[in-house]
Amino acid sequence: MxxxxxxxxxxxxxxxxxxxNIDVAAVYPITPQSHIAEHLSDIVHDGRxxxxxxxxxxEHSSISACAGASATGARVYTATSSQGLMYxxxxxxxxxxxxxxxxxxxxxxxxxxxxxxxxxxxxxxPQRDSGWIVMHAENGQEVIDMTIQSFKIAEHAxxxxxxxxxxxGFQLTHMIEPLEFPTQAEVNKFLPDRVPxxxxxxxxxxxxxxxNMPEIFTETxxxxxxxxxxxxxxxxxxxxxxxxxxxRAYKPVETYKTKGADTMILTMxxxxxxxxxxxxxxxxxxxxxxxxxxxxxxxxxxxELRMAIKGCKTLIVMDRAVSFGGAGGPMATxxxxxxxxxxxxxxIVDFIMGLGGRDVTVENFIDxxxxxxxxxDESYEYYGVRE
Amino acid sequence: MNTVQxxxxxxxxxxxxxxxxxxxxxxxxxxxxxxxxxxxxxALGEDVVVSNATGCMEIISTAYPHTAWETPYIHVAFENAAxxxxxxxxxxxxxxxxxxxxxxxxxxxxIAGDGGTVDIGLQSLSGAMERGxxxxxxxxxxxxxxxxxxxxxxxxxxxxxxxxxxxGKAIKGQRTGKKNVAEIMVAHNLAYVATAxxxxxxxxxxxxxxxxxxKGPAYVHVYTVCxxxxxxxxxQTIKLGRLVVETGxxxxxxxxxxxxxxxxxxxxxxxxxEDYLKLQGRFRHLxxxxxxxxxxxxxxxxxxxxxxxxxxxxxx
Amino acid sequence: MKQKKxxxxxxxxxxxxxxxxxxxxxxxxxxxxxxxxxxxxxKKCIKCGIxxxxxxxxxxxxxxxxxxxxxxxxxxxxxxxxHECWPQAIAMIEEEV
Numbered sequence: 001m002x003x004x005x006x007x008x009x010x011x012x013x014x015x016x017x018x019x020x021n022i023d024v025a026a027v028y029p030i031t032p033q034s035h036i037a038e039h040l041s042d043i044v045h046d047g048r049x050x051x052x053x054x055x056x057x058x059e060h061s062s063i064s065a066c067a068g069a070s071a072t073g074a075r076v077y078t079a080t081s082s083q084g085l086m087y088x089x090x091x092x093x094x095x096x097x098x099x100x101x102x103x104x105x106x107x108x109x110x111x112x113x114x115x116x117x118x119x120x121x122x123x124x125x126p127q128r129d130s131g132w133i134v135m136h137a138e139n140g141q142e143v144i145d146m147t148i149q150s151f152k153i154a155e156h157a158x159x160x161x162x163x164x165x166x167x168x169g170f171q172l173t174h175m176i177e178p179l180e181f182p183t184q185a186e187v188n189k190f191l192p193d194r195v196p197x198x199x200x201x202x203x204x205x206x207x208x209x210x211x212n213m214p215e216i217f218t219e220t221x222x223x224x225x226x227x228x229x230x231x232x233x234x235x236x237x238x239x240x241x242x243x244x245x246x247x248r249a250y251k252p253v254e255t256y257k258t259k260g261a262d263t264m265i266l267t268m269x270x271x272x273x274x275x276x277x278x279x280x281x282x283x284x285x286x287x288x289x290x291x292x293x294x295x296x297x298x299x300x301x302x303x304e305l306r307m308a309i310k311g312c313k314t315l316i317v318m319d320r321a322v323s324f325g326g327a328g329g330p331m332a333t334x335x336x337x338x339x340x341x342x343x344x345x346x347x348i349v350d351f352i353m354g355l356g357g358r359d360v361t362v363e364n365f366i367d368x369x370x371x372x373x374x375x376x377d378e379s380y381e382y383y384g385v386r387e
Numbered sequence: 388m389n390t391v392q393x394x395x396x397x398x399x400x401x402x403x404x405x406x407x408x409x410x411x412x413x414x415x416x417x418x419x420x421x422x423x424x425x426x427x428x429x430a431l432g433e434d435v436v437v438s439n440a441t442g443c444m445e446i447i448s449t450a451y452p453h454t455a456w457e458t459p460y461i462h463v464a465f466e467n468a469a470x471x472x473x474x475x476x477x478x479x480x481x482x483x484x485x486x487x488x489x490x491x492x493x494x495x496x497x498i499a500g501d502g503g504t505v506d507i508g509l510q511s512l513s514g515a516m517e518r519g520x521x522x523x524x525x526x527x528x529x530x531x532x533x534x535x536x537x538x539x540x541x542x543x544x545x546x547x548x549x550x551x552x553x554x555g556k557a558i559k560g561q562r563t564g565k566k567n568v569a570e571i572m573v574a575h576n577l578a579y580v581a582t583a584x585x586x587x588x589x590x591x592x593x594x595x596x597x598x599x600x601x602k603g604p605a606y607v608h609v610y611t612v613c614x615x616x617x618x619x620x621x622x623q624t625i626k627l628g629r630l631v632v633e634t635g636x637x638x639x640x641x642x643x644x645x646x647x648x649x650x651x652x653x654x655x656x657x658x659x660x661e662d663y664l665k666l667q668g669r670f671r672h673l674x675x676x677x678x679x680x681x682x683x684x685x686x687x688x689x690x691x692x693x694x695x696x697x698x699x700x701x702x703x
Numbered sequence: 704m705k706q707k708k709x710x711x712x713x714x715x716x717x718x719x720x721x722x723x724x725x726x727x728x729x730x731x732x733x734x735x736x737x738x739x740x741x742x743x744x745x746k747k748c749i750k751c752g753i754x755x756x757x758x759x760x761x762x763x764x765x766x767x768x769x770x771x772x773x774x775x776x777x778x779x780x781x782x783x784x785x786h787e788c789w790p791q792a793i794a795m796i797e798e799e800v
Contacts, residue, residue: 057514068474
């Protein structure tokens with residue numbers, strides 16, 4: 001393996017893309033993604049890689065250009081955040097319906113209003129139903145590894161779906177971390193050239209994006225849903241291939257000190273690292289606490305989650321987003337509904353925290369565990385809100 | 388020796404025989420837009436990839452599991468035909484350069500209606516043209532959002548009745564004139580901008596070929612009659628197209644590197660706009676003073692264009 | 704490509720609803736739409752091909768003798784050909800019920 005170097009994670013993400021032999025990138029800048037866009041531009045315009053870099057005039061056009069390029073058989077990449085992702089929202093379900101393997105990096109940032117450029121998950125949650133494969137990275141190394149894996153997953157003949165890799169804006173993208181890059185030869189071995197299912201070329205004319213009458217639409221949607229559900233098998237297979245080649249393991253649900261834990265914290269994204277320190281301290285104090293970290297959000301890894309929370313009596317879900325006027329945090333809501341029929345489902349406590357860049361410390365996590373124990377009503381709670 | 392000047396052979400039998408847009412499409416009887424599209428596709432040939440916006444042409448041609456398109460085709464959404472087309476262009480360029488696809492000239496062509504060009508599509512059109520992609524953008528202009536039921540667009544002409552600019556007590560049809568997107572395209576410094584009409588098929592096909600030959604972005608604005616939306620008889624499609632040119636409402640011109648040139652000299656005096664308006668139900672609420680207003684606006688726009696024709700010089 | 708029975712089952716839908724048979728719309732015969740149909744007086748026809756050029760359906764083609772006739776499988780009876788024919792060799796008559 002290579003040696004470790006210190007690099008800003010956003011820049012490392014661009015470097016990882018640079019290893020993947022992309023053909024087209026279409027990006028529009030938005031804080032905190034802009035370093036990814038800028039560095040990818042450097043890589044292309046310095047001639048380090050041979051790709052077309054389209055400086056589109058909006059995110060709607062960046063995802064549209066990616067769709068067009070992907071349809072010709074090109075390997076494509078884009079990156080965005082928050083408002084940009086929301087501007088793409090209209091096109092996201094179309095890209096997944098058309099089975100175009102677009103790979104996207106998303107620097108998680110709060111969604112307006114009001115305007116807030118700092119980190120939370122309110123930008124990715126509204127894209128839940130879009131049919132994309134959604135993954136979260138916890139640290140810089142995962143950003144590199146999962147970016148490279150994303151291309152293989154998206155383009156796999158049994159998947160053919162677009163993927164979005166989430167990395168917490170500023171909290172992760174702007175951190176300088178010690179990172180290990182695979183060599184170009186190693187990436188070439190892991191990631192072969194794309195073999196498209198169909199392409200736009202006069203050699204073999206075909207039509208993409210045909211519309212559906214009511215008599216066939218239900219079938220089309222079930223086919224799309226099934227494709228997304230079935231993609232989990234291939235995602236796990238590709239993660240196993242990665243572990244075999246590079247020695248770093250990736251699972252849909254990661255666990256930390258969950259053995260014998262009757263209370264578990266559930267996180268997604270970079271806050272998992274902070275939570276693990278809290279778990280260490282609580283364990284030192286004799287409390288049987290564990291940590292469950294979701295890496296794969298869509299397709300939702302229910303079986304893996306069930307295995308991870310075996311024996312858990314209280315599951316404290318740390319949501320960095322909320323559904324206004326609804327059941328609370330998206331993760332807690334999803335898990336509650338998926339476990340509804342399970343006989344030995346845990347009590348689920350839902351904290352909304354870390355919104356708009358609000359820091360969540362080790363002490364906060366320990367405090368939330370205490371509060372969870374004392375909570376009487378089961379409604380969701382904004383942790384740390386000034387009353 | 389005398390040589391006949393400006394002699395075009397008007398011979399339909401000499402044009403491309405292959406149909407790149409099949410019958411069995413579901414356009415209305417007498418649809419001018421699908422006629423324009425059929426001619427464009429003949430002039431383009433097979434080495435194209437079409438990126439199409441949502442609209443009449445997309446809906447009538449691609450009801451799964453069928454397609455009327457004989458060329459590669461992609462439809463994504465309403466406002467991004469130009470953006471998708473720019474992605475197609477970039478993808479083909481990169482793949483060809485890297486030797487992953489055949490070394491063959493394939494043109495990216497974006498086709499949208501007036502809605503998907505002048506209104507919701509204007510941003511992506513401007514972006515794609517400014518970036519200089521090697522692609523052609525065709526606006527098929529039937530002067531309203533026809534596919535959704537005849538609502539006004541900014542290409543709807545002055546005083547035309549649509550469902551959202553109706554003729555009634557408070558307003559008398561469209562209150563503003565037609566947005567001149569060809570001018571906007573010239574302002575983007577495109578090497579080739581043209582207006583065309585299917586009633587002059589050889590002129591249209593010649594312009595399509597010229598636009599395709601440009602190494603860079605080109606724009607063609609095609610006036611297409613909609614008998615359904617305009618409340619005109621279905622057999623009048625070609626006649627209306629001739630009248631719109633003879634009255635000077637939609638002059639046929641091209642702008643090559645900034646030099647304006649009429650490709651069809653409108654004989655003076657131009658026919659009065661009334662000859663054109665009276666054939667369409669969307670103008671039937673116009674009284675003589677309204678028609679005079681329309682005539683004045685048409686005259687003004689025509690004068691503006693003629694000034695450019697007389698005084699413009701090529702940029703280089 | 705095997706001909707699937709329409710409408711198909713969910714697992715038979717092509718990925719992304721892609722259509723691999725260009726021009727397959729021609730299996731839909733729009734001729735049933737029309738209320739009037741063109742008839743030809745070939746004594747007047749000058750074989751110019753204008754009707755073929757102006758047909759929105761693209762369904763007019765040259766016969767063996769060089770005259771032009773609409774394919775009644777697709778002709779929607781719009782009347783453009785009759786209206787544009789210079790020697791007026793085409794007339795539109797009402798379609799039988």
